[in-house]
Amino acid sequence: MSNNDRSDGRAPRISLGMAIMLVLLAVLVTFQITTVSLNKKYSEALDEFTAGLGKYQKLMDVEEIYNEFYIGELDEKEITDNILRGYIYGTGDKYAYYLSAEEFAENEVDTSAEYVGIGVRVMWSMNTIEVINVMPDSPALEAGILPGDYIVAVEGDYVSEIGYDEALDRMLGDVGTNANFTVQRNGETIEFSVVREKIKEISVISSVCESDPTVGIIQILEFDLGTPGQFKAACEELQKNGAERFVFDVRNNPGGNLDAICDILDYLLPEGPIVHIVYKSGEKETISSDDSSVNLNCSVIINENTASAGELFASALQDYDYAKLVGTTTYGKGTMQNIIPLSDGSGFGISTALYYPPYSENYEGVGVQPDYPCEIAEEFALTSIYKLTFEQDAQLQKAIEILDSAAE
Numbered sequence: 001m002s003n004n005d006r007s008d009g010r011a012p013r014i015s016l017g018m019a020i021m022l023v024l025l026a027v028l029v030t031f032q033i034t035t036v037s038l039n040k041k042y043s044e045a046l047d048e049f050t051a052g053l054g055k056y057q058k059l060m061d062v063e064e065i066y067n068e069f070y071i072g073e074l075d076e077k078e079i080t081d082n083i084l085r086g087y088i089y090g091t092g093d094k095y096a097y098y099l100s101a102e103e104f105a106e107n108e109v110d111t112s113a114e115y116v117g118i119g120v121r122v123m124w125s126m127n128t129i130e131v132i133n134v135m136p137d138s139p140a141l142e143a144g145i146l147p148g149d150y151i152v153a154v155e156g157d158y159v160s161e162i163g164y165d166e167a168l169d170r171m172l173g174d175v176g177t178n179a180n181f182t183v184q185r186n187g188e189t190i191e192f193s194v195v196r197e198k199i200k201e202i203s204v205i206s207s208v209c210e211s212d213p214t215v216g217i218i219q220i221l222e223f224d225l226g227t228p229g230q231f232k233a234a235c236e237e238l239q240k241n242g243a244e245r246f247v248f249d250v251r252n253n254p255g256g257n258l259d260a261i262c263d264i265l266d267y268l269l270p271e272g273p274i275v276h277i278v279y280k281s282g283e284k285e286t287i288s289s290d291d292s293s294v295n296l297n298c299s300v301i302i303n304e305n306t307a308s309a310g311e312l313f314a315s316a317l318q319d320y321d322y323a324k325l326v327g328t329t330t331y332g333k334g335t336m337q338n339i340i341p342l343s344d345g346s347g348f349g350i351s352t353a354l355y356y357p358p359y360s361e362n363y364e365g366v367g368v369q370p371d372y373p374c375e376i377a378e379e380f381a382l383t384s385i386y387k388l389t390f391e392q393d394a395q396l397q398k399a400i401e402i403l404d405s406a407a408e
Helices: 015-033 037-054 054-069 078-091 100-109 137-145 164-170 225-241 256-269 309-319 395-407
Strands: 097-099 114-117 120-125 130-136 149-152 178-183 188-195 195-202 204-210 213-222 245-249 274-278 282-290 297-303 321-325 337-339 346-358
Touching: 078 097, 078 346, 097 100, 100 178, 100 337, 130 137, 130 164, 137 188, 149 164, 164 178, 204 225, 213 225, 213 395, 225 256, 256 274, 256 282, 256 309, 274 309, 297 309, 297 395, 309 321, 321 395
Parallel strands: 213 245, 245 297, 297 321
Antiparallel strands: 097 346, 114 195, 120 130, 130 149, 149 178, 178 188, 204 213, 274 282, 274 346, 337 346
């Protein structure tokens, strides 16, 4: 679209190049002061400003050509969002990302431990959405949704056709509206229409070991703001029901909120460092545990998909000899990201620091090594850990075996 006058009542749009030139003119006017003593400062500032335009020159050239010749319509917001995504990608920061205003708002919801939906945790499975668990006191539980159900269609469209992300988006919505979807269960097709409510995210799942009721198993799915309360409640509830030993399962845990992981480690560990954060400047910050702790006989299961805060959890317990680690070497993400908001409601994540466990080295690109290497048998390797039976889960068996040895 060219820069011709508009007749639709809206202000004319200026190009990126014109905007930069206007800024340049503003600089020129600002520095046009008759006092001779300021001439040198003006000249230096102008040289510095124009030199900085170099890396944007190609972008300005491309925009000018598009404005002059392109036969389609230009979406300035979409262009700006993608320019920023490209810049961040070009930095080489593999954990960085850009969030549009809409995505930024959704991200704020994701880390708040609440969302609007029906209350299920799901996974992609054979071109369907498989229900892994149903949250307590949720609309899904009341409607009769069961773990192991397969959601095959949402709002009349097959999941296999619209894809996982689109199907999940359709499952979410406003409080009081209905999510309409189709479930397959044991060869039977069932239609559901479930009213959406505000849901408290479940990030901790606890159970009693089926082969030994004195062993409590706590799966930590991720670390969000609701995780510490759920974790502490699970420990207390299992102890109340007779658990004397614990297995903490952080397999496939992608990490999460630093405050959440530090809260949990403070709950478990004695007085001392939890994590050391080292910034680009070399400045070092240490977060420590107080002298209050819960002494639990426990082991931790890790795998190659345990990352970030999940790795810090395992490594910190290992450093204090609080728990032995079972499984495979973790992912190796020892960097911290901060989310920076921008003026239009968008934002971006940027890697700002390395974090170190209490007494061991940073594990970026290396991972955390298990004390007892153990893999799932090849015949079950492609089975989700959420679907493994006790007999199939060699890592869980090994973690309990270690507890038995410690008890002797």
